[in-house]
Amino acid sequence: MGFGLGGAAGFAAFFMLAAYAWLAKTRPYDETVGALKAAAKENARLRKSLDIALATHDAPVAPARSTRYETPIKGDRRHQLGMITGNLANVLGVDVWVNPENTRMEMSRITEPTISATIRYHGGARDVGGHLVADRIALELTERMAGQTHVAAGQVLTTGPGELRESHGVKRIVHVAAVEGEPASGFRQVMDLNRCVRNLLSEVDRLNETGEELRSVVLPLLGTGGGNSDLGRTAEELASAAVGYFQAHPASRIRTVYLLAYTDAQAEVCRSVLTVLPELNGPTGK
Structure with a gap:
């Protein structure tokens, strides 16, 4: 206006x-x-x-197309931060997808408008009508829970990508406990987002040390889906945590961490963070 x-x-x-x-x-x-x-x-x-x-x-609007931005970290030629805009389902060629899950590690129903549901649906086997017939990622995540009813906030569990390996080039799904739920109250963002980022990047590097080649990570804005969090603060904390991890682990084999900006509002916030964060040199588009 x-x-x-x-x-x-x-x-x-x-x-x-x-x-x-x-x-x-x-x-x-x-x-x-x-x-x-x-x-x-x-x-x-x-x-x-x-x-x-x-x-x-x-009103939140998903960008018409997926765009990528990267920005180098000052004094670090090995690592960079970036942003990917649009629906996660349109992201191709990123090795690791992060799933912001609840502390019970219960994935969303496939009809819900969440990252968890997107990963669950596209990672499962589907028939010719598009109906889910093999819930691969959710079943593997349940197995990884090994009978536990919940995990600590910030805890991570890793599964395979299911059908996402062939369709999107994904190699691993890292599920991080980024929201906590209460009966009749819904979910809220966990307090320590830095811990979430530190744990999930440490897990990716652990897998790299075993011989896997996981060079890129797409990181949604953890815990912002329900609208009960500060979007700007969340984006800044996640970006700062990723920079801090690379500064503490200069030999990390991860090359790029992308913030996922699903809506135009999220894209504006992420672009601002990548521009003003003092440790970064500012975004360049692709």
Whole structure:
């Protein structure tokens, strides 16, 4: 729109005051009151229109296409941070997908609009009608739980990629306990996101040490799906944690960690973080 709601309201108020001062000098009292009532009515109409326009503009919208950005870490020629925009289901050629899971490690139903559901569905075997017939990743994750009912916040478990290996070039799924749930209250983001990032990158490097070649990681904005978290703070904490990990592990075989920005709003936040974080040199697009 070119201006915010507060600025528009302020401009309207200024206009009304100026109009009142001018009308008071040039018109009789009754005409002045009538003109002010008309101006107030028009101002209310404009405010309502602006509210609708801003609400529409601010609604989360997935970018039309997937775009990648990378930015080097200052003083580090080996590692970089980046961002991938759009739906995770359209991301190709990234070795590790991170699944922000709950502390019970129970994957979402495939009809839910979550990262977990996306991974579960596309990682499973499907029939010609697109129906899930073999729930590969969810079953393997259950096996990895080995009878436990829950894990600690920030804990990670790794599974294979299921059908994502062939369709998307994924080599591993790292499930991190990034949200905690309460009965009848839903899920909330865990407190220590730094621990989540540190644990999942350590796990990827552990697998690298066993001979796997896991060079890239796509990291969703952990715990922001339910809207109960600060998007900007989350993106900054995740980016800072990844930079901190590389600084502490200069020999890490991971090359790039991508933040996943599913909506246009997330993309703006992630781009800002990659631009202003002092340890980075700013994003370049592909």
